[in-house]
Each structure stands twice: as structure tokens, then as C-alpha cells.
Amino acid sequence: MTETGDAVEHWLRGRVPERGLKPKAAAVLEVLLSQPRRACFGSAADLAELAGVNVATVTRTAQALGFAGWPALQQELRARYLSSLSASDVAEHHEVSGSPALASLHRDLDGIGALARRVAEVDVAGLATAIASAGRTLVVAKGSYAAVGAALTHNARLAGYPVELASDDADLANALARLGEGDVLLAISFWRLYQSTVLATEQAHARGARVFVLTDVADPALVRTAEQVLLVPAEGVAFFPSLTPGLALAQAVVAQLAAVDPARTRAHIEAAEAQWLRLGLLHRQPRRP
């Protein structure tokens, strides 16, 4: 019996090469699965001692599992293990109370929590795959929720994918004229539904593009031409809807997109960051992990 959840174990065992692992490497794997906290925080030497192997074997086992080395494996384990611990901590329903600011944050936690619980039904991977294989992707997002479109577009472009944002009607008209078979249109709409967004989905569909919708309300006019609708809660407090769950989902889409071809994503980001350094606009640019 191991201490990790089935999913983490399933994932890790799925990375074992076809030829299998020899006894010492298998012992390392066993320690990772049976002592997840040590795996998350311990040094390679620490784990080696637990497994009764030399530290080099820990590195080599990580490499056999498809990682660059121990730190890369540990980071992934850490992310998965902590994610499994924390999700239900904050995903529970909150009573909206206290200061308006706290109420707002709690409402957002509820919204994202609900999204996380339903994410298996929301086919994020389907949208990410569509963007990855599209000739070009047009993101339509207007008004205040252009922010969500901008965030998604920015990161997707950074990852090297041909994604553009249309947040006003002139941009939209020009971009639609270039859309066709093999392209993707992603319509982002919360709260108010712009007539021009509806028309854009119809036009894109008529031109042979695939239509996806990210919205809080599946208005029939908006979803009529969509092959997929990603529903997101957008309830805020006081007078305003909240864009936070929408943004969280947009980022989740890009996280999934980045995982389609990680090497490509990394290469594009590094190239972009080299340009940033050359332009000298920044006071500070942190290193990426």
C-alpha cells in the first residue's frame, strides 16, 4: 500500500519505460510512492538512503522516468502532491460575509472551486488541442472581459501559437475576413452579450472555422454554431460580475496548450525572453523555472 493517491501513482508508473526498472531503480520508485512528503522535500541523497541505493541511482531513475534529473522530478511530484492536499481545503463553499473585499475573494474561491470540481466535464484539452492544431486562432472578447481574452492570447502567443485578439469591431472585421477552414474562433462572453460577438461566431462558422465559446450563460444565439461550450461561473459581489473564474479557466486552457508540446513552448518562450533582454525595457526580469 502506498501513501500517494492512485492518480499520482498511476501517472508515475505510466512513465516507467517499457523495458521496466531494475531492482535498485524500482526501490527508488517505491520510496517516492510510499513516502510522498520525503519525496517532496528531501534531497536526492536523502531518498537514496531511504531506498538503499547510491545517490546517482536516484538521478538516473528520474532520468529513466523521462525527467531531466532529480529536481525536475521532485518539482512535478511536489506540484501534484500539494495539489491533492490543498484543493479541497479552499474549494469548499464559503458563506459570503465579512468585509466587501473578503466577500469578493470568497465568491471567487467558490467560483473557481466549482470549476475545479467540474473540470473533467469541461473539455479543456479539446480546446487546447484545437488551438494547437489550428492555422490561426481568433479570440473575440470585448468590454471588460477583453481582459480574459488578452491574458489567454498573450500567453498562447508567448508559447508560439498564432493567436490574435479582437477586442473592437474594426479588429474583428479585419480578422474575420482572414478566417477559414482549419482556423479556430474562441468567443469569450460574460454578463453582457455583444451583438457583434454573436455575428462573429456566425461568420466564422460560415467560413468553415471551428467555433468555441467560453461563457457564463449559454445563450442560444452564441452557442448555436459552437462545437464546444466551456461554461464558467461569473458571479461577483456588490454590483459587479467576476472575471476571476474566467481568467482562471483561460489560464488553464493555456496550461493545457503548453503541455501539448512542452519543448516547443519552452523554445518559444526562451526566444521571446531573449528579445526582452535585448530591448532593455525592464527594470527586472526573473528567471523562469
Next chain:
Amino acid sequence: MTETGDAVEHWLRGRVPERGLKPKAAAVLEVLLSQPRRACFGSAADLAELAGVNVATVTRTAQALGFAGWPALQQELRARYLSSLSASDVAEHHEVSGSPALASLHRDLDGIGALARRVAEVDVAGLATAIASAGRTLVVAKGSYAAVGAALTHNARLAGYPVELASDDADLANALARLGEGDVLLAISFWRLYQSTVLATEQAHARGARVFVLTDVADPALVRTAEQVLLVPAEGVAFFPSLTPGLALAQAVVAQLAAVDPARTRAHIEAAEAQWLRLGLLHRQPRRP
């Protein structure tokens, strides 16, 4: 659940010596509390960068708090943070599917959860009050995180406050020329720090405006002129930082702003919505609560 967050903060603040901590050491403490995940895993150098201090100050702060050094403090933080996560999760070890999208959502839940637990310490009301009483408010937000600035600006304007966004240098130069006593500058900065954002805070301060900062990293150049710094975790998954906690806090600021004078806010929103109806651009406009 909320109690566990307060408990870690209460415990840590209880270790502050009677003579208190000076600004740099206090910044370290603030980072430990506002970014618990980084505190658990990061090196002393990493935390120093977030706090805008030298690495030696991290060690000395740990010693001032009664620990032998940074590793001892980190181990205790780690134990308490993990304990706070698992205490409310005793029976239900959450299963993680392993999808990048779900990991992204869980990371955002972590970030906003950490923010919600500390919201009493983050003086959101102070910033909201400053905006409410300012002659004008300039929000400086560039690159991908202009999205956060745009969302805050949009809603604040809807509520009838004179808030404008500067997301490029021309806008920024023009807007700064009009800033003076009684005005507010809010600098929003995540990940990369633009030199022009730093210069904007200095200029605004020199012209007599009040400076506020919303950021993940307390870079000394950015916070030097600020009367208040709102720290937000911005850790994402894969290759990208996450804007979700920043957006959630921006919305929380506006929720607090709306509560300063609810009748005024409602009147302005209704007037704006009447205009929307007159312009006839929408396919659908839901009624507000």
C-alpha cells in the same frame, strides 16, 4: 479552515521580538505570510528577491525570530503550512487527475486562498478609500498584466470614479503630466518589472500624488515611494505566472470601493447602463442585482 491560516500568522507574529522588526526584516515576514508556498520551497535567495532585500537579511530575520537560520525557519513553516492543509483534509485525500488544466486551477485556488486568509492584514480598505477620495486615479499596468489594471479600471469607472489606465508609455507620459496633490497612482506589476513603471511611481511621488503598489515582488525601486504595498502570490503552473490572484484582489478593491458610497455607485451604474441600452450594441444585457 480560515482559522488555520490565522494560526500560522499568529504564531509567526508572536515570535517577533519586542523591539519589533525594521522595514527590511518586516518585508521578509510579509513575504513569508503572503506567499506561503514560496516560503515552504524557496531558497533564502528566492525569498530575498521577493522581499526586495539581501539574502543575508533573510537569514538574520529568521534568527531574529528565534531560529538558528533560514533552513530551521523554513522547516517549521513547512510543517505548519502542510499541517494546515491536511488538517481539514483528513478523510478525503483528493484525487488529482494530473491534467495541466486542473493543476492550474488548483494553483489559483491556493493563491486566492492564501490571500483570503490574510485579507484583514492586507489593507484593501485603505486603497479603496484613497481611490474614493482622490481627485483622479492613474492605474499603471503594462504587458500581460494590463488585464488586471483594465478590469479594475473598468469597474471603478463604472462606479463613477475618475480612474484611468495607462498601459503604454505615451498614455503614461500624458497622464503623469496631469497628476498632482490629492491624486493616486496605483502601480500594478507582476513578474517582469518595467522600468517605465518604476519611473512612473517616482514621478507621481515627486508631483505629490499618493503611490500604491499591487505586486508579487517588493522590488526596492518599485516600493520606495509607495505608502502601501499589496503583496499577491502569482505562482502559476507550467511556464506562466498566474494573474488570477491579482485579478481577484483588484476586484476585491473595487468591491470595497463600491461599499464606500453604495448609493453613488448604484446611480452611476444605472446611468451607464441606460447609455448601453440607448446605443443598442448588445444582444443581451442581464439585470443587475
Next chain:
DNA sequence: ACAAATTCGCAATGACCATTGCATTTTCGC
């Protein structure tokens, strides 16, 4: 049984880490 291939341990190596002495800067008290 032998040779080749693979696995694994040892140890050198370079990178990164935390700590601390010294110098500089800032703060405090008079």
C-alpha cells in the same frame, strides 16, 4: 562458460546554498 550489455557505486566537479565578518547605511538618542 564467455562476451557484451546494462546497471549501479564511487568520486570528481561545478553550481548553488546559507552563514558570517566587515563595511556601509540608516536610525536613534542626546
Next chain:
DNA sequence: GCGAAAATGCAATGGTCATTGCGAATTTGT
């Protein structure tokens, strides 16, 4: 304003880390 004390930055230093080349041990195939 000045001097002393405290805070903080810089950089040297020793320690630990992960990785990898080489050789030893083990396994595999003929």
C-alpha cells in the same frame, strides 16, 4: 547636528547538492 548603535548589503567561505565519467558488478544472450 553629531556620535553611537543598529540594520543591512557585499562578498568570502565552507558545506551540500545534483550530475556525470569511469570502473566494478551484475545481468543477459549466445
